Amino acid sequence: MLLTLDLNDPRPLHEQVAVAIRRAIEAGDIAPGDRLPPARDLAHALGVNANTVLRSLRDLRDEGLLEFRRGRGVSVLRRPDGRAALRTRARDLLDEAARYGLTAGDVVALITDLSEEMA
Incomplete structure (x- = not known):
């Protein structure tokens, strides 16, 4: 599982970690039933504090994406x-x-243009 954080992202680190894990699950890099590496290992790989990773994992547990099991870790x-x-x-x-100075309307226009190109 390869997770990365954007150091220029203004969001708190625990939110960035949660987004990275959520994306890995959405993309199928981590499937239902798979166990995650220990929080300490994730923290080391991401260069953040283990408590930051634990907070992210708790947030994802509260969303119903993860399950904590004593002795079995997080899956x-x-x-x-x-x-x-x-x-x-x-x-x-x-x-x-x-961050690039674009508005929501600019993004909608861009998506509209792309969908017309794809059609």
Whole structure:
């Protein structure tokens, strides 16, 4: 599992870690039933504090994506539903567009243009 963080992202690190794990689940890199590496290992790989990773894992558990089992670690329960996954990605897209000075209307126009090209 390869997770990366954007050091220029203004969001708190625990949110970035949760987004990275959620994306890995959405993409199928981590499937339901798979166990995640220990929080300490994830923290080391990402260069963040283990408590940051634990907070992210708890947030994902609260969303119903992960399951904590004593003695067995953390495993993936299910994939996020498609609408929620797209909502998260759209929020990320709008955040990134704002960093480039683009508005939501600019993003909508871009998506409209792309969909017409693809049709």
